[in-house]
Amino acid sequence: MGGAKLVATTQSLFCTRIEWALKLKGVEYEYIEEDLRNKSPILLKYNPVHKKVPVFVHDDRAIAESLVILEYIDETWKEHPLLPQDSYDRAKARFWAKFADEKVVFGAWRACTAAEGEEKEKAIESALESLAYLEKQIEGKKFFGGEEIGYLDLALGWIPHWLNTMEEAGGMKLLEVERFPSLHEWGHNFIQIPLIKECLPPREKLVNYLNASLTYLRSLSANKP
Numbered sequence: 001m002g003g004a005k006l007v008a009t010t011q012s013l014f015c016t017r018i019e020w021a022l023k024l025k026g027v028e029y030e031y032i033e034e035d036l037r038n039k040s041p042i043l044l045k046y047n048p049v050h051k052k053v054p055v056f057v058h059d060d061r062a063i064a065e066s067l068v069i070l071e072y073i074d075e076t077w078k079e080h081p082l083l084p085q086d087s088y089d090r091a092k093a094r095f096w097a098k099f100a101d102e103k104v105v106f107g108a109w110r111a112c113t114a115a116e117g118e119e120k121e122k123a124i125e126s127a128l129e130s131l132a133y134l135e136k137q138i139e140g141k142k143f144f145g146g147e148e149i150g151y152l153d154l155a156l157g158w159i160p161h162w163l164n165t166m167e168e169a170g171g172m173k174l175l176e177v178e179r180f181p182s183l184h185e186w187g188h189n190f191i192q193i194p195l196i197k198e199c200l201p202p203r204e205k206l207v208n209y210l211n212a213s214l215t216y217l218r219s220l221s222a223n224k225p
């Protein structure tokens with residue numbers, strides 16, 4: 001009972017953003033590694049709706065959905081504020097975090113997993129369009145949060161590590177430095193921050209996980225009638 005717990009998997013970009021927030025705020029928590037191929041009773045109890053990680057449990061009350069969890073953490077522990085103070089800036093940060101989860105994460109995933117040919121080209125084109133919006137947002141700024149990292153930096157923090165492994169596994173390149181110089185520089189700076197770096201899952205583990213997922217997805221489409 002009591003305390004803070006994070007039910008998560010090491011390779012999930014949605015989970016790492018929660019670890020970053022907890023560490024930035026200096027919150028002590030218990031980390032519970034979940035096996036998504038064999039979901040635990042804890043996960044099913046705490047997130048019966050989506051049955052997905054991350055789940056954050058605070059004083060035995062569970063919260064799911066990583067962006068919602070980030071906001072809860074920010075409201076509960078005041079040190080190192082994550083969301084902007086100004087309500088319009090806060091609304092914009094939420095807008096871009098939602099956009100990135102809906103369009104950029106899944107756009108990159110589709111580009112990674114699409115079958116070669118027209119389907120892949122279209123997926124790449126669409127992912128590039130979404131990334132271009134983020135490039136505009138970061139132009140001329142050090143971090144999305146200003147001088148210090150904040151909510152949107154954590155929400156987009158998967159880009160410099162995970163996107164690169166999706167590119168490798170999917171045999172394509174999205175984040176070209178010439179096309180997205182500001183996003184590149186931001187990602188480079190973000191990932192150099194020791195607290196951020198220390199939570200990153202080993203690259204090899206991510207690549208293996210992605211390759212296994214791709215093999216599985218291809219076996220499904222090969223078995224279609």
Ligand SMILES: N[C@@H](CCC(=O)N[C@@H](CS)C(=O)NCC(=O)O)C(=O)O
Pocket residue numbers: 011012013014036051052053054064065066067
């Ligand atoms: N929108 C969710 C996405 C979470 C999510 O997709 N988690 C994946 C791991 S990366 C998961 O638990 N998948 C298990 C499943 O789909 O059965 C969030 O932001 O928390």
